[in-house]
Structures are given as structure tokens and as C-alpha cells.
């Protein structure tokens with residue numbers, strides 16, 4: 001799909017006038033690099049990719065596309081795992097990677113202002129020397145952008161204690177789908193509806209975020225980390241549940257099962273875990289130094305109650321860094337044990353971990369595919385990684401069906417189909433596990449207030465035909481303003 005060649009030539013010409021010829025891609029060989037994000041099951045080559053470098057340029061581009069009824073979508077680093085940044089129907093991609101500046105840091109009021117293409121980890125690195133950091137830490141933080149984090153309401157290992165992106169966004173500048181520039185939030189406890197909360201996690205379907213004000217935090221005085229090795233994944237799951245019910249609030253509580261351990265041990269950051277382990281837990285506590293050792297002792301005590309093989313504190317910061325590097329590169333490490341993998345992202349009540357893991361095991365047997373499990377276990381956020389080989393007939397389709405069935409299991413036990421990766425293209429149909437048709441229609445009506453023509457990231461999040469908002473695409477006219 002996409003535009004006819006004449007319209008495309010006219011639009012490319014107008015975009016080049018707006019942002020400069022070097023900031024517009026329109027040849028197939030350049031566009032194909034943008035055919036998907038981190039979700040590779042579905043692909044679509046955009047008709048144009050444009051790289052604005054200011055809010056005004058984003059607004060000009062959006063206005064042009066809106067006036068000509070041309071669908072488009074925003075894109076950050078393209079690390080999304082649900083297909084949100086994929087131009088399935090040849091949409092124009094508006095890439096925010098040139099808007100990559102740290103605009104302001106206000107230490108006195110503990111906030112920072114960034115452009116949407118600013119890479120997550122760079123924020124913490126930029127303010128570390130003053131003793132501050134930015135808490136949301138997706139494992140992709142060395143690459144993903146804060147604009148993408150806002151769109152997906154990204155989480156991370158340390159979001160258990162500190163909250164996900166929505167808890168750290170205090171102001172947004174947004175280009176609405178007709179090109180109007182608006183500012184939202186910025187004032188503590190502003191009267192009126194919580195639009196910030198509503199826009200954070202809206203997956204690029206409400207407009208394009210062009211500036212973000214975030215909370216920054218003082219680095220904790222102390223951090224202590226424990227590694228617990230288990231023979232049985234069920235014992236590790238029980239320990240997770242008991243740590244939280246003991247009233248301890250770890251900064252992070254992460255788990256990997258046997259298949260995940262096999263992958264990370266063949267990856268770039270092996271720790272040297274024994275090959276017959278059933279599960280590994282990483283538990284971290286942080287805060288004021290007094291009392292931290294006592295907290296970590298309690299954690300270790302709970303771990304010991306569940307037949308732990310070995311539990312110990314990190315000896316030094318280097319060891320802690322090694323444990324985290326190993327955990328945070330778990331997804332990529334799957335490439336060492338499987339030609340392809342699909343990351344799932346469900347949420348369950350923590351107490352259901354043993355039951356859900358058993359059911360994921362059944363799904364794995366049913367479809368004849370290995371499933372590795374990596375979890376932000378403390379908040380019940382599972383990442384089952386379905387391993388498959390796309391060169392084998394039908395395996396990809398089986399992986400997709402297995403993924404959907406895993407999400408059904410999560411929904412059935414009172415959980416959800418997404419913890420942090422969003423719905424995108426991947427989980428549109430799975431929305432039906434959670435919402436009725438009527439509930440989805442109500443949500444689309446809210447979206448339509450911001451995005452009435454559904455030109456901004458169309459065909460995402462909601463299944464068809466929940467309610468098909470047809471694009472009334474008459475022959476595009478090139479407007480001059």
C-alpha cells in the first residue's frame with residue numbers, strides 16, 4: 001500500500017523543503033532498514049522516512065501529512081517489541097532520532113527536560129557526577145529513547161520499587177495529529193483530568209511527543225545485591241512471593257529459568273552459573289545505608305526457606321555489574337541457542353507464578369517449541385521467550401499461536417497481556433482476552449478526541465473489527481501550507 005508515485009514525489013519535495021534533502025529517505029534500499037522494530041514477525045516498508053530536528057519541524061511535517069490525509073507514525077530507536085513503530089501499510093515514518101538533546105537539568109527541583117530522541121541511559125550518565133539518576137531502566141536502555149519509553153510506558157528491573165515511566169513523567173510537549181503544538185502537565189497536581197497519565201503508554205496513537213520533563217532522583221546511599229541459585233523453578237517462585245509478603249520492598253527482584261540461564265551463559269556476559277540450575281534470582285535492596293544489611297539478611301533468610309542451592313551477596317560492585325550485565329542482555333543471548341525468538345510480555349499476580357509457569361510448560365509441549373522465561377518477578381511481569389526457527393515450515397506461525405496462548409493463561413489468572421512492551425500489532429487480537437467489544441470501542445472514542453482521522457499510527461492496539469475507523473482517503477491533494 002502507501003501513496004501513488006506522483007503523490008509521493010510531491011510529498012517528498014515538500015518534506016525536503018521543510019527539513020532539508022538529507023533528512024528525507026524515499027528510496028526502497030534506504031527505507032527497508034525501517035521495515036520493522038524489535039518485533040520481526042510482521043514487516044512493512046514505509047513510503048518515506050523523515051527526520052525532523054525541532055518541534056516546529058515535526059509540526060510542519062504532521063500538518064502537511066494531515067492536510068493530505070496521509071497516515072504516518074512516530075519512531076524512536078525502533079527497539080519496541082510489539083510492532084508499534086512498524087509501517088505495516090506503508091505509512092510515513094517520522095523518526096525522532098535527530099531530536100536527541102538534554103535541554104535542561106534543574107537539580108534544585110529534581111527534574112530534567114529532554115527531547116524525545118534522547119537515549120534513556122544517557123540521562124543517568126549525564127547527571128551521575130552530581131549524584132542523580134533517572135529511575136526507569138529498561139534492559140534496552142543503552143539504545144531506546146525516552147520518547148519511545150513514554151509511548152510504551154516502559155518499565156525495567158528497578159521499576160518494582162520506583163515505578164514505571166508514567167510515575168516519572170511530569171510534563172510533555174506534544175504535536176497533535178493535525179500539527180497543533182500543545183503542552184501538558186508541568187505543574188504539580190494540576191487541576192483537571194490526568195492527561196499525562198493517559199498519554200503515557202498511548203503507543204504513538206495520540207500524537208508525537210516532542211519534549212519530556214521527567215523526575216530525577218538522588219542516587220541511593222547504598223545498594224546491596226544477592227544472587228540465589230535454585231534447583232527448582234517452583235522454589236524460586238515461592239521465594240519471590242514470600243519476599244514481597246514479608247514486607248520487604250526490593251529495588252529489583254529478577255528471575256531467569258533454566259533455558260534462559262543456558263542462553264545467558266553462552267552469551268557475551270556469562271557469570272559461570274552451573275548448567276543444571278533450575279532458576280536464578282537477583283534481589284537488590286537500596287536506600288539509606290543504615291538498615292540495608294539487615295534487609296538483605298532477611299531476603300537471604302526467605303531464600304533459604306525454599307531449598308536454595310546457594311545464596312550470597314555480591315562481593316564488590318564489579319561482581320554486581322557482571323550479574324546485571326548477564327541479566328540485562330538475556331533477550332539478545334537467545335540468539336546463541338535459537339535462530340529466532342519471540343518475546344512475550346504478560347503480567348500475573350505474583351502468587352500465581354508456580355501455576356502459570358507450569359501452564360507455560362504445557363504450552364511449550366503442545367507447540368513443540370522451547371520457551372525460556374525471564375521475569376521482572378517482583379511485579380509479576382513475565383517475559384516468556386518463544387524459541388523457533390523461521391526457516392522451518394510453520395514454526396513461526398506456531399510460535400505466534402503459542403505466544404497468544406501464554407497471554408491467555410496470564411489473562412485467565414487475573415493478569416494482563418502487557419506489562420511494558422505495549423500492544424502494537426502483536427497483541428491487538430489478544431486485547432479480546434481482557435476487554436469486551438464495547439470497552440474497546442469506548443477506548444477508541446477517547447483516542448478519536450486526539451486523533452479523529454486515525455492518521456497517527458493507524459491499525460495499532462485495537463483489533464479489527466472492534467470498530468473500523470475507515471480512513472476517508474480521497475485522492476490526496478498537495479496543500480501549499
Ligand SMILES: Cc1cc2nc3c(=O)[nH]c(=O)nc-3n(C[C@H](O)[C@H](O)[C@H](O)COP(=O)(O)OP(=O)(O)OC[C@H]3O[C@@H](n4cnc5c(N)ncnc54)[C@H](O)[C@@H]3O)c2cc1C
Nearest residue numbers: 076077078079080084139145147148151154155204209420
Ligand atoms: C533487548 C531488549 C530489551 C528490552 N527491555 C525492555 C524492558 O526491560 N522494559 C521495557 O519496558 N521495554 C523493553 N524493551 C522494549 C523497548 O525497548 C521499549 O518499548 C522502548 O520504550 C522503546 O523505545 P524506542 O525508542 O525504541 O521506541 P520505538 O520502538 O521506536 O517505538 C515504540 C512505540 O513508541 C512510539 N513512539 C516512539 N517515539 C515516539 C514519540 N516521540 N512520540 C509518540 N510516540 C512515539 C512508536 O510509534 C511506537 O508505537 C526491550 C527491547 C529490547 C530489544
